[in-house]
Amino acid sequence: MPFTFSKNCPTLKIPNHSGKPGWANPDRFRTSLWNVQTDPLQTHPVEDAAVEKKMIDHLTRLMQECDAPAEQWDRLGLA
Numbered sequence: 478m479p480f481t482f483s484k485n486c487p488t489l490k491i492p493n494h495s496g497k498p499g500w501a502n503p504d505r506f507r508t509s510l511w512n513v514q515t516d517p518l519q520t521h522p523v524e525d526a527a528v529e530k531k532m533i534d535h536l537t538r539l540m541q542e543c544d545a546p547a548e549q550w551d552r553l554g555l556a
């Protein structure tokens with residue numbers, strides 16, 4: 478039975494291996510914002526609390542609309 482958030486697409490649950498040696502730490506991307514128009518190589522992160530809040534609010538609305546699973550809320554630190 479498909480989840481409501483998958484919109485009739487098959488889903489694949491992949492285990493989180495971030496705690497195992499050799500895997501990238503996903504937390505390093507947790508609050509990184511980039512202006513890809515002025516910084517296409519992403520060398521200078523945008524550090525603006527107002528912009529970050531706006532993006533988190535927008536993401537939260539989209540995740541609610543799409544009935545995102547609890548694991549995704551946890552993974553993004555929005556639970």
